[in-house]
Amino acid sequence: MNIFFTVVVRDxxxxxxRKTEVLSALFFFVVVAALFPLAIGHEPAMLRQIGPGVLxxxxxxxxxxxxxxxxxxxxxxxxxxxxxxxxxxxxLLVLGKITAHWLLSGLPLVILAPVLGxxxxxxxxxxxxxxxxxxxxxxxxxxxxxxxxxxTLGVRGGGVLISLLVLPLFVPVLVxxxxxxxxxxxxxxAQAHLSILLALLLPALFFSPWACSAALRIALx
Amino acid sequence: xxxRWFYYAAPQTFYALAGRLWPWFAALATLLAAAGLWxxxxxxxxxxxxxxxxxxxxxxxxVSWMSMIIYLxxxxxxxxxxxxxxxxxxxxxxxxAPTGAMFAFLSLWTGALWGxxxxxxxxxxxxxxxxxxxxxxxxxxxMALTSAIDDVRRxxxxxxLIAVVGxxxxxxxxxxxxxxxxxxxxxxxxxxxxxxxxxxxxWGMLIMALACWLYTLAIVCYRVRSLIIERxxxxxxxxxxxxxxxxxx
Numbered sequence: 001m002n003i004f005f006t007v008v009v010r011d012x013x014x015x016x017x018r019k020t021e022v023l024s025a026l027f028f029f030v031v032v033a034a035l036f037p038l039a040i041g042h043e044p045a046m047l048r049q050i051g052p053g054v055l056x057x058x059x060x061x062x063x064x065x066x067x068x069x070x071x072x073x074x075x076x077x078x079x080x081x082x083x084x085x086x087x088x089x090x091x092l093l094v095l096g097k098i099t100a101h102w103l104l105s106g107l108p109l110v111i112l113a114p115v116l117g118x119x120x121x122x123x124x125x126x127x128x129x130x131x132x133x134x135x136x137x138x139x140x141x142x143x144x145x146x147x148x149x150x151x152t153l154g155v156r157g158g159g160v161l162i163s164l165l166v167l168p169l170f171v172p173v174l175v176x177x178x179x180x181x182x183x184x185x186x187x188x189x190a191q192a193h194l195s196i197l198l199a200l201l202l203p204a205l206f207f208s209p210w211a212c213s214a215a216l217r218i219a220l221x
Numbered sequence: 222x223x224x225r226w227f228y229y230a231a232p233q234t235f236y237a238l239a240g241r242l243w244p245w246f247a248a249l250a251t252l253l254a255a256a257g258l259w260x261x262x263x264x265x266x267x268x269x270x271x272x273x274x275x276x277x278x279x280x281x282x283x284v285s286w287m288s289m290i291i292y293l294x295x296x297x298x299x300x301x302x303x304x305x306x307x308x309x310x311x312x313x314x315x316x317x318a319p320t321g322a323m324f325a326f327l328s329l330w331t332g333a334l335w336g337x338x339x340x341x342x343x344x345x346x347x348x349x350x351x352x353x354x355x356x357x358x359x360x361x362x363x364m365a366l367t368s369a370i371d372d373v374r375r376x377x378x379x380x381x382l383i384a385v386v387g388x389x390x391x392x393x394x395x396x397x398x399x400x401x402x403x404x405x406x407x408x409x410x411x412x413x414x415x416x417x418x419x420x421x422x423x424w425g426m427l428i429m430a431l432a433c434w435l436y437t438l439a440i441v442c443y444r445v446r447s448l449i450i451e452r453x454x455x456x457x458x459x460x461x462x463x464x465x466x467x468x469x470x
Binding site: 207221 | 389
């Protein structure tokens with residue numbers, strides 16, 4: 001278990017030394033959220049309705065932007081090869097990297113989303129629920145996305161390829177994440193959506209490190 | 222009589238087998254398609270509610286079935302490839318993918334053609350339409366990944382992994398989209414027809430489905446032969462084939 005925290009701390013430290021990469025994904029999220037009212041119009045009622053969806057799609061794209069860096073840097077400087085050769089189970093190392101990726105790309109979105117939600121006229125209840133769904137949903141995005149990142153390691157045009165591979169797989173998270181807020185505003189209650197998001201998160205956490213390890217071994221054999 | 226599965230798992234022997242089989246599959250597919258289209262467009266009566274426009278289902282339904290079955294077949298070959306590390310599995314998966322994508326696209330296309338006169342719109346965000354669209358994206362993702370990786374062995378195995386991940390996700394996606402759809406538009410349009418089909422219509426559709434199966438078998442055998450020759454072009458047995466004689470590897 002120690003090695004897990006070592007990997008997390010290492011990845012966080014590396015990222016903090018190159019802050020622009022983390023921050024640019026975050027600013028991308030802010031800019032995307034600001035573009036929608038400009039394109040669609042600024043009537044408060046409509047913004048309230050499309051708000052959760054806009055923020056969720058923004059979060060999806062922002063967390064995907066950061067994906068291509070997940071293994072790429074370690075792959076280039078050879079650190080990844082050492083991880084594969086190390087005596088520690090690879091899935092644990094991968095889980096550490098996924099966790100670090102989420103702390104850097106998912107958690108900031110969760111914190112930032114309520115602020116952007118205010119711009120989109122969401123009510124206090126909706127804001128709280130939006131943060132909760134993002135808290136449950138963004139780890140799934142990191143888990144699924146990591147598989148795509150591992151598969152496209154060192155491949156030509158990897159960045160665009162990841163989006164093609166991974167975005168269709170993000171659909172369930174998007175549906176239940178954005179749907180929870182819609183359900184709340186239509187008076188249905190979001191309990192079921194939250195349960196399903198959790199039900200997506202647990203198998204993703206379980207299977208993704210395993211699939212990522214397989215993909216990394218394929219990429220580096 | 223026992224079938225020597227592992228004997229035909231070698232590309233060299235499968236090349237010969239596929240070469241013998243595909244003309245039969247192709248001929249049968251042509252015959253059945255002709256019969257199915259004849260029943261569908263000439264014999265079967267016009268539908269009481271939908272008129273002549275319903276006849277697109279003779280193409281639409283078999284094509285949609287195939288688009289889903291081919292993804293399952295890809296997942297099957299991928300699991301085989303990942304567990305037994307057989308060379309043929311990756312080739313079969315690759316040979317299946319373009320056909321699957323074509324069927325998924327045809328399914329969307331014919332569905333749109335049917336939707337325009339029936340529902341008055343080319344596209345609705347119905348659960349089945351949406352999940353078919355996502356299935357189409359999954360095919361495209363698989364093909365993009367395998368063609369982007371230069372090392373063919375790595376491409377095969379990476380493709381196998383994404384195919385399996387996709388196959389696990391397909392039911393979840395279908396379920397989530399159904400959920401999303403019921404929340405959003407309730408009972409606007411449904412693809413399920415209330416009256417049961419006439420026997421003749423059912424026969425036409427089943428024959429067309431069989432034709433699609435045989436077409437897939439034929440085209441996959443044909444395509445896998447090309448892939449095998451391309452992959453093994455430096456091997457002696459390929460160089461000695463009459464159809465490649467004189468071509469530089």
